[in-house]
Amino acid sequence: MRFVVKRLLLGLVLIVSASVALLLSDLGRRTAVARSMPHIGLLQHASTMLLDEGTRGAIDGLAEKGFVDGKTIVINKFNAQGDISVGSSIAKEMVNSRYDLLLTMSTLSLQAVANANRNGKIVQVFGLVADPVVAGVGISRSDPLDHPRNLVGIGSFLPVQDAFRIAREMFPDLKRVGVAWNPAEANSRAFVEKARGVCQGWGIQLLEANVENSNSVLEAEDSLVARGAEALWIGGDVTVSVAADSVVLVGRRAHIPVFSITPGKPDRGTLFDYGADFYQIGKQTGELASRILRGADPTQIPVTNEIPIHFIVNTTALKDLRQQWRIPDDILRRANVVVDEAGIHNQTTAGQNKQPAAGPK
Structure with a gap:
């Protein structure tokens, strides 16, 4: 009887040992596969339409080059809100983690x-940065x-x-433009x-008001109207862009237009937005990141300036303005998107979508 029991126990031990060996072997294979998949840490400074679009573009740009999140790459996304x-704390954690590459979207995240x-x-690798030098x-x-x-x-x-040239085309007698901005943002300062130089050359007075956070934007804009x-x-300016609705509200109450270089929702109330297509910039950033992941030497890659125009x-927005602003036909023809009483219309315009990449002088 004892002999039979010993045989049974020995058999159980052998079975358990074999099972453990198989499990460890499988775990080893899974770990090897997981570690062979590149890991990216992505930091976005805030949740705005433009930064969201840029981040989406970066992820799509990576995917088009074969780095699909969850399949051939792992992308951990962080937002400093x-x-x-908070952004500085997240950045330290990202650097201390075992990422193969760090991707930052915005000047503050770059810094x-x-x-x-x-x-x-x-x-x-960085993108959505106005002026990397400053x-x-x-x-x-x-x-x-x-x-x-x-x-x-x-x-x-x-x-x-x-x-500003477009604003003058719409209202040639323009003399005073107000802007709220956060001095803590290097991009905004640039x-x-x-704008100071442009306005000085064209005889426009640029009225300025500083803000520390988005909650102070409404008051700052009211002061500019006053x-x-x-x-x-x-x-x-990211701080002001987060509170763009407040800027539009102040403009409506004062019966003056709002214009920007950061295109948002077409029907948000600005008279015009002449800026960059942030999705396309993000996509180019993702494509650049894919080159690094495939072994390209960063020291041999130049920092470029890209401005796909939107x-x-x-x-x-012309309704109820206190001065005679008008939109010339040639401006309407140049626009990618036109909003009128009938709705939002996307237009295809020859030669409109690109501008020579000239940085700040």
Whole structure:
């Protein structure tokens, strides 16, 4: 009897041992597969339509090059929800994690991760950045290849001068434009400095009001109206863009138009938006990231400036304006999207969608 029991116990031990060996072997294979799949950490500064579109474009750009999230790559997405300190904390965690590449969408996210990644542990690819040079992360304006060895990306300096030119075409007597902006945003400072030069050359007074967060935008815009603004301009400022509805509200109450270089929902109430197609910029950023993942040397890739133009004109915003703004026919023909009483109309315009990539001077 004891002999039979011992035989049974020995058989059970052998079965259990074999099962454990098989499980460990399978786990090893799964772990090897999981580790062979690239992992990307993606940081987005805030939830705005433009940043969301850019992030979607980056993920699509990766997918078109064979890096499909959940199948051939793992993308962990993070959002600072507009809080700079939160973004810095997330950036530190991302750098300390075992990512194969870090992807940042916006100037503030570029700065947060670059500062946390100063020792160059991980390659960082950036997009949706107005002026990478003023971000203060070691990128040269004179030499596109002069950048940190682990940092490369795409700049997109939005067309400030062209936006003001369009405003003057719609209202030649324009003399005072108001803008609220956050001095903590390097990209916003670059746009405002560009606008100052443009306005000075054209005899326009640029009225400015500083904001620290989106909650203070409404009050700042009201102050600009009180100082005599004839139009309100939304520059490439994330803080203000989050509160774009507040800017439009102030404009409606004062019967003055709002225009921007950050296209949002076509029917949000701005008279026109002349800026970049953030989805396409994001897509180009994703394609660049795929090159790095396939072994391209970041030090041999220049930092470029790309501006695929997106132009929205809203004719319904002319209603009840206190001054004689008008939309010339040639502007309507140039627009990608036109909004009128009948709805939103997408247009295909020859030669409209690209602009020479000229950064800030």
